[in-house]
Amino acid sequence: MPPLARRNLFHDKTRLAVTLTGITFAVVLVVVELGLFLGFTTTTSGLIDHSQADLWVASRHIPYIEQGAPFSERKLYQVRATPGVGSAEKYIARFANWKRPDGGHESVQVVGFNTDETMGGPWNIVSGSVSDLKTPNAILVDDLYWNKLGITHLGQVFEINGYRARVVGTTHGIRSFTTSPYVFTTFKNAQNFTNLSEDQTEFILVRAQSGVSLQQLQSNLQSRLHDVDVLTTIQFSGMTRFYWMFTTGAGVAVLLAALLGLVVGIVVVTQTIYATTMDHLREYGTLKAIGAPNSYVYRVILQQAGMSAVLGYALGITVSLFIVHGAQQGGAAILLPWPMALLIFGLTLLMCAIAAAVSINKVTHLDPAMVFRG
Amino acid sequence: MEVAIRARGVTKIYAEGAARVTALEGVELDLHRGELLFLMGPSGSGKTTLLSIMGCILRATSGSLQIAGREITGLSERELPLVRLNHIGFVFQAFNLFPTLTAVENVEVALELKGIRGARARTQALSLLEQVHLDDKASAFPADLSGGQKQRVALARALAGNPEILLADEPTAALDSHTGRSVLELMRQLAHDHNRAVAVVTHDSRIADLGDRIIRIEDGVVSSVKDLRQPQPGLPHFISSLHSDLHSTLARPL
Numbered sequence: 226m227p228p229l230a231r232r233n234l235f236h237d238k239t240r241l242a243v244t245l246t247g248i249t250f251a252v253v254l255v256v257v258e259l260g261l262f263l264g265f266t267t268t269t270s271g272l273i274d275h276s277q278a279d280l281w282v283a284s285r286h287i288p289y290i291e292q293g294a295p296f297s298e299r300k301l302y303q304v305r306a307t308p309g310v311g312s313a314e315k316y317i318a319r320f321a322n323w324k325r326p327d328g329g330h331e332s333v334q335v336v337g338f339n340t341d342e343t344m345g346g347p348w349n350i351v352s353g354s355v356s357d358l359k360t361p362n363a364i365l366v367d368d369l370y371w372n373k374l375g376i377t378h379l380g381q382v383f384e385i386n387g388y389r390a391r392v393v394g395t396t397h398g399i400r401s402f403t404t405s406p407y408v409f410t411t412f413k414n415a416q417n418f419t420n421l422s423e424d425q426t427e428f429i430l431v432r433a434q435s436g437v438s439l440q441q442l443q444s445n446l447q448s449r450l451h452d453v454d455v456l457t458t459i460q461f462s463g464m465t466r467f468y469w470m471f472t473t474g475a476g477v478a479v480l481l482a483a484l485l486g487l488v489v490g491i492v493v494v495t496q497t498i499y500a501t502t503m504d505h506l507r508e509y510g511t512l513k514a515i516g517a518p519n520s521y522v523y524r525v526i527l528q529q530a531g532m533s534a535v536l537g538y539a540l541g542i543t544v545s546l547f548i549v550h551g552a553q554q555g556g557a558a559i560l561l562p563w564p565m566a567l568l569i570f571g572l573t574l575l576m577c578a579i580a581a582a583v584s585i586n587k588v589t590h591l592d593p594a595m596v597f598r599g
Numbered sequence: 600m601e602v603a604i605r606a607r608g609v610t611k612i613y614a615e616g617a618a619r620v621t622a623l624e625g626v627e628l629d630l631h632r633g634e635l636l637f638l639m640g641p642s643g644s645g646k647t648t649l650l651s652i653m654g655c656i657l658r659a660t661s662g663s664l665q666i667a668g669r670e671i672t673g674l675s676e677r678e679l680p681l682v683r684l685n686h687i688g689f690v691f692q693a694f695n696l697f698p699t700l701t702a703v704e705n706v707e708v709a710l711e712l713k714g715i716r717g718a719r720a721r722t723q724a725l726s727l728l729e730q731v732h733l734d735d736k737a738s739a740f741p742a743d744l745s746g747g748q749k750q751r752v753a754l755a756r757a758l759a760g761n762p763e764i765l766l767a768d769e770p771t772a773a774l775d776s777h778t779g780r781s782v783l784e785l786m787r788q789l790a791h792d793h794n795r796a797v798a799v800v801t802h803d804s805r806i807a808d809l810g811d812r813i814i815r816i817e818d819g820v821v822s823s824v825k826d827l828r829q830p831q832p833g834l835p836h837f838i839s840s841l842h843s844d845l846h847s848t849l850a851r852p853l
Contacts (some may be wrong), residue, residue, distance in 0.1 A: 226709045232699030340624050511695040514656055515756075517682025518677075594656050596691055597647045597768050 230528035233505055241533075244497040246535025249544060251490020251576060255569055256545035257559055258483035262476055264558030269402040270462040272318055272336065275348045278430035280438055281461045282453050288463070289468040290318055291334070291403060293424040295476055299400040304429055306444055309437040313425035314339040315412050319419040320405060324384040325375035329595070334404040337387065337415020340419075344430045348411040351586065352379060353394015358411055363393040367553075370406035371395070385418040400558055402469055431455075487576060494537075495580035498530055502584035506591065513593035522588050530581035531574065538573040542566060600631035601765055601798030602665075603686075603764050604653050608661035611648050611819075622648040623819045625662070626803075632763060635790040636798045637807060640816040649816065653798060654687055654766045655679045667763060688757030688850045690767035696741040702728060703737040706751060709759035727740055727755040731785060747778035748749045750853040754785060765797040776805055783809045 228258030235241060267274070273281070282304060284294035304313040317337035337545060340358045346353070347365050356364055364385075366376060374383070382391050385408065401407055407420075416423060435443050437580055439457060446455040456464070470476025502509070509522050545561065554557040620654070623645045630636055630653070638646045648706040651657035652664060655671060656679075660838055663672050666686050674682065683689075688709075696705050700760055706724035710716075728734045731751040731773060750770055767786065771779030783806045790797040790811070799810070807813060812823045 227697075227711065228706040229697060229700060229708065231735065232697075236699045439653075508693065508697050511691070511697075512708070512712075513680065514654075514683070514695075515689055515712065516682075517711055518680055548723045593655050594651050595690075596695055597651055597656070 229508075230525045231532060233501065233508075233525070234529045237501070237504070238573040240497055240501055244494060244501075244533050245537045245540060247490060247497060248533060248573060248577070249495070249541040251486050252541025252545050252569060252573055252586055253540055253548065254486025255572060256541065256561060256565075257548060258479050259300045259488060259565060259569070260545075260549060260552075260559035260561050261480040261557060262470070262483065263560040263562070263565065264400075264552075265475065265479065266400060266466050267472055267560060268400045268467045268558060271399060271401075272345075272407070273458055273465060275461045276316075276345050276430055276458060277432070278344050278458055279429035279457060280443055281447065281456045282429035282431065282450065283461070284427075284455060285452055285454055287454065287464075288472070289322070289465040290526070291583050293318060293427040294556060295421055295485055296403055296420050296453060298426045299422050299452060301426065301429055302461045303449055304431055304446060307442070307449055309434055309442040309445065311432045311437075311499050312342065313340050313429055313431045314344050316345045316428040316430045316559065316569060317412060317415040317419060317421065318581045319415070319421070320428060321386045321418045325406070326381075326383070327375060328514070329375070332403075333408045334401060334403065334405045335386065335418045336407050336409045337419075338409070338430075344432060347396045347399065347407075349395045349398050349552070350397050357393040358409065359462070360391075360393060362391045362414065363410065364390045365394045365396060365409040366392055367399045367406060368395045369399050369400060374406060375467070376384065386412075388417050388422060390418070399554070399556075408428045431458025473538040487572060489577055490573075491576050494530075494533065494577055495583050496582045498526070498533065499584050501529065506587075509588050509597070510569075510591055510593055510595040513591060515595045519589055523585050526584050527578070528583050530577040534573045534577035537577075538570055541573070542569070577581075600633055602629045603632050603667060604628075604798070605663075605665040606649075606653065608665045609649070609652060609659045609664060609718070611652060611657070612643070612660045620718075621819055623652070623659070623816075625712060626816075626821055628814060630686070630764070630796045630798050630823065632796045633790060633794045634796060634811040635809065636796075637785045637810040637813045638798060638803070638816060639802060639807070639813055640822070641802070642678075645819040646802075646815045647817050648819075650768055650798065650800050651767055653767050654689060655682045656793055660719045665820040684760075686761040686762055687721040687766055690750070690753050690757050690765065690770045691774045692769035694741070694746075694753045696749055696752055698741050701738050701740055702733065702744065702755075705741070705752055706756045706759055708752050709756045713760035715760070721800075722747045723759070724755070728752070730758065733768060745778075750778075750782050751785070752773060754782070754789075757842045760787070762797055767794055767797070769800055769802070772802060776803075779803065780809070783789045 287293055298315055301315055304310055307560055319335055321335045355407055364564040376392055379392055399407055422554050433439055443455050494552055512522055549561045550557045604629050606626055609623055609626040613620045613622055614693045640646050652659050671682055706727050707720045710720040710723055725737055728737050731754050733751045763802055770782055785811050786797050788797050811828050814821055815823045
């Protein structure tokens with residue numbers, strides 16, 4: 226097939242540059258906004274998703290993890306005595322005040338868990354270990370927040386709510402949506418740091434025995450325990466994500482920005498593809514005059530749009546990868562998993578198809594008799 | 600001679616709001632295979648409108664039109680392009696080549712529309728360029744060709760798929776007289792040697808001697824029909840001339 230679409234597209238380099246800039250801009254905007262949304266969403270429920278627990282026992286009507294209220298640790302024994310429970314551990318995720326070396330204060334979220342168990346512990350540990358937390362006043366802090374908290378080296382000592390805390394290790398990439406960094410420590414230390422009394426806990430993490438129906442166990446626990454909710458990890462994660470993303474409006478704003486990127490892209494690409502079509506209107510008229518069906522002309526326009534989409538996407542995704550990589554070092558994660566990259570490719574094709582539709586409409590009504598007019 | 604296009608009582612009225620302009624009125628003509636017919640007349644006389652109707656690009660307001668023996672008056676918008684594609688080749692005043700394609704690719708586009716693709720299309724396109732003596736410019740872009748060369752590429756494109764009818768709108772208007780004449784000689788050759796029906800709209804009287812017949816159109820009606828072919832002895836030619844004259848007389852307004 227003669228390369229009419231490709232030649233037309235590459236004939237006007239300036240217009241091609243404008244088209245590709247429009248698509249690239251739209252792709253980058255959508256990647257960044259959707260990536261931020263995904264990053265935020267993942268971050269809000271990070272503690273829950275990495276807890277390795279099957280069920281969470283939490284105070285009543287808790288909308289998200291940061292809203293947990295303390296309750297008596299006697300419930301832990303009730304949980305352990307319930308048939309089908311494999312293991313159950315106390316867990317704390319509460320805000321506390323961190324004192325920097327320069328006298329400044331920062332809010333942190335203290336995460337206390339049983340260091341003899343795997344449930345509720347940190348992940349992505351890059352220095353130190355969970356067993357190091359068994360040493361007095363030991364804490365683990367993510368390296369993303371060292372500057373914010375004034376940490377310069379391992380072994381450094383700080384104050385959390387007036388209690389001594391010593392940094393014994395670091396994690397990497399455990400972000401906090403609330404901007405208060407997570408500080409992992411033993412349950413006992415966490416009780417001290419957060420001023421929780423000795424007989425209180427904030428959550429109970431439950432792991433079911435293998436082969437036990439999670440739904441049945443949840444129901445059994447719910448009927449045995451009073452004044453608390455029993456949630457599956459998936460439920461609790463979903464509730465927390467929904468709260469932060471939609472109840473606060475943060476997610477809606479990010480999604481709207483992504484939509485805006487898409488709209489801007491469609492407008493720019495529509496305008497440039499339409500202008501290209503107008504430039505070649507006489508050629509399309511000639512094609513129709515010599516007997517080309519509308520479908521042939523549509524194909525030429527769609528091929529131009531498709532080529533623009535592929536090139537614009539390739540450029541956009543390349544720029545986006547640099548941005549995503551740069552964001553790894555910052556507080557806000559921009560995630561770009563391959564299904565999302567695929568989705569955005571589909572969106573780019575859709576965007577260009579919509580842009581082509583305007584041109585197609587113009588060509589559909591083109592009178593081939595125009596070729597005889599001067 | 601076999602009739603390629605037969606028009607009977609073709610009238611075209613352009614209406615815009617209350618204004619109505621009669622571009623053609625009751626035109627009768629036959630275009631035969633093997634002849635080169637000139638449609639001549641002053642600007643605005645309706646020549647191009649008639650050519651557009653003969654080419655199934657424009658619909659007549661009334662009257663009938665047959666292409667290769669098939670009545671096309673009632674055909675749908677989807678069917679008309681097929682008639683154009685299968686029976687008619689067009690040559691335009693402004694060449695209307697695709698500027699981003701080479702000469703051979705311009706011809707290939709028309710072949711592709713007729714279902715001829717790949718190496719076969721390339722071979723046929725080169726052969727058509729050879730027919731119009733332009734095989735050495737196959738890889739040239741239209742911008743690098745002279746006016747005459749462009750028109751010959753357009754002619755090669757019009758010949759793609761070997762249509763029996765060739766319609767040309769002012770094909771020499773953008774050319775100097777020498778080049779214009781050579782293009783018309785080529786068209787005459789295509790009509791005579793390849794048994795094609797060729798109709799050319801022109802107001803260039805200098806090339807009128809190349810045609811077989813000249814139909815003059817004035818104010819939308821056929822004002823005269825002139826047969827330039829040498830009189831042939833025998834009854835068939837006499838009947839043909841008589842038939843032609845009768846048509847032109849009937850077409851004249853009272």
